[in-house]
Amino acid sequence: MSVVHIDRVHDCSHALDQLLQERDDLIAVLDRVVALQATAQLIRVTVGVDSGFVADLERPGRAVVRCMAGTRTDQMQNLVVPVGQGIGGRAMALGRAVRVNDYLTSSMITHQFDAQVRCEGIKSMIAVPVISRGQTVAIAYAAMRNVTQFGDCAVNRMREIADHAAAAIRVAAAAEDAKTDAVCAERNRMQNALHDTVGALLFSIGAQVRSLSDVVTDNPELDLRISQLRSDISAASSALRESLLALNNTDPDRALAVELAEHTRSFEARTGVPARFVQLDRVPPMDSERTGLLVAVAREGLLNIEKHARPLSVVVSLGMCDGGVQLVVADDGSGQVVAGPGTCVGVRSLVDRAARLGGRVSLVRDDDGGHTLRAWLP
Structure with a gap:
């Protein structure tokens, strides 16, 4: 194989690797959970801390820790953080970054989560609200297992990460909306198609059966079969109506x-x-x-x-x-x-x-x- 050919293969391989990375990056911002998990990883690498985690707002005033990186236990997983409680709840209440040098002894925060923090071995922490269009949508945390003092540089890095996370959440929300709209549109198309085809066909069959029953006289056996047909048509029509109602269940x-x-x-x-x-x-x-x-x-x-x-x-x-x-x-x-x-x-x-x-x-x-x-x- 010539040197030129080998170089071309290497170039193509490099281009493919770039495309695959771009694809992975796109998937990351189109999925909210993946985006938040990437945020937790980014906190750990960019800020240089022992662990990073993100609490997603389940509803206003209530966040739940969903994504973690560098943790030793599962004590933080699915931890519910109401507004005002702990360092994350305080950051949510204030709408700005909060930092503590020693979580367990800090007088700045409440201590409902001391047991989880102690199990994880956390000492120093930063919590920063992730704000999108004026609303807090998540809380980003950085944690160290030794007592240290986070400086303004670390806080600024966390704010930058929070801004990127907010943008990713907006993109993910838009992608989810587009997917939901597409599903709703398909349901509408299915509803119309069923109404125009199956509904029309059942109506036609019913009309023909009614016409046949008017013609047939003094034939008990045929009357019984026509009655059964009417019952079957009625059942099919009822099932169709239920299907149409289910398809029409649009938000x-x-x-x-x-x-x-x-x-x-x-x-x-x-x-x-x-x-x-x-x-x-x-x-x-x-x-x-x-x-x-x-x-x-x-x-x-x-x-x-x-x-x-x-x-x-x-x-x-x-x-x-x-x-x-x-x-x-x-x-x-x-x-x-x-x-x-x-x-x-x-x-x-x-x-x-x-x-x-x-x-x-x-x-x-x-x-x-x-x-x-x-x-x-x-």
Whole structure:
């Protein structure tokens, strides 16, 4: 084998190793538990401590230690840390880093967890809240088994790690939301398919059986078989209804996003124009009138784009804005969608509906081409 060939093989092998590492890194930030476990490992290596661990917030004011690195026992595993208790609970309450030189003798903290700390042989500790968008989402800990004084450098490193962990948690949450939306959308597709095929078929069979029973007279044996058919159809219809109800069991918080994503995907399938739905924020549940209006805005906007805009791409976005919920349908088309005073009848109707709810709908032509249909509801 030539030297050139060997070098090329080595280069390819190095490139493959890099790709595999990038894949592992991507998986790490798409899974919350994996991201927090990586954070515990990073604390140990970066800060240079005996052990690192992370408590995930189970609910506001209550964290649970889930991920550990460098521990000797399982005493910390699944340890529940309420706000204000121990060093982690104090960091949660204050919203900032807390450090102690000797955990068991410190007067700065409460001592509900002394038994676990003593079993693990921990002396000095730092606890730093992991804050994402103004909310504490986890607690990061660094620990030493000898009495030492953590300096500002160690605290700053912990803060940097906490910032990276917060970003990883946001990415993991977005990935989980996308997966949940995809599952909800698939359930909706299955529900519609069952309703339109199996439901229609059962209705047709039932109608034919009823027609047959009207024709058949003075035939006890056939009457019995028809009665059995009716019973079987009724049982099948009942089972179908239960299946449809189960498939329709969608989280109300996600139902709007799922429906908007479905309309966007349907537009792309019909037109071949790249279209995507982006949920910028989680929106609170709304009543059926407000939800129906936002869906109607998306549908009207996509229909107008399909008819008139000749776009290269379309984006539908949903998020919070000015204390309300905002939906935007934007395209980069060169066609002429009617905007302003001459707005089409469909959009004018949406404007009136939004006004009755204290909201607003507008359709404008953008300075750089394309159009933006925007709806806002309080």
